[in-house]
């Protein structure tokens with residue numbers, strides 16, 4: 739069962755920062771999950787919200803600032819908003835990277851960056867998985883490069899996610915963990931998809947997901963996953 743650190747290791751470090759990703763790797767994750775938005779000058783920036791208000795000392799929309807301006811704002815513990823390529827360089831293939839597209843506009847740029855790392859740095863497609871609640875963005879990724887592994891995110895409807903996953907030949911379906919039970923988890927898997935629920939933080943819920951035999955768990959506390967293996 740894969741251990742995937744949500745926004746790095748959000749339970750232990752400022753989310754979506756290089757410190758958080760390094761912490762997740764220290765905790766021996768199989769993969770990290772992160773979120774991307776575009777800056778005003780078209781850079782892929784790793785941040786969850788569409789504004790910088792909650793996580794930095796600034797205010798405003800991510801896409802209203804250039805990369806340089808965004809990196810002048812501070813996040814707790816001396817962190818800055820990372821670019822996606824800086825995260826790739828930090829991770830350096832020590833675990834896979836689940837890139838969640840937070841807007842349609844990020845899709846083609848994320849594909850181009852993945853292709854660059856595969857072409858120039860000999861990374862593999864298995865080093866990446868691209869997910870989104872914006873299924874148009876996933877369709878775009880699949881259209882531009884069908885080899886890129888995709889996970890379909892859903893917080894409402896597993897059947898719709900299953901139908902869409904078949905259309906784009908996704909690798910995984912990543913549901914809100916509260917949607918899952920043993921039967922529907924099995925159904926998704928029998929249709930050929932891996933299942934990575936989020937965001938599973940309580941030990942009791944982690945155990946429940948393990949009893950459903952999910953393929954991986956996305957957690958703010960990825961170290962809890964191995965403690966509760968059975």
Ligand code: G3P
Nearest residue numbers: 771773838869912936956
């Ligand atoms: O990738 C799963 C999960 O991260 C989706 O929710 O709001 O944490 O991006 P959110």
Ligand code: CA
Nearest residue numbers: 771772773838
């Ligand atoms: Ca996310």
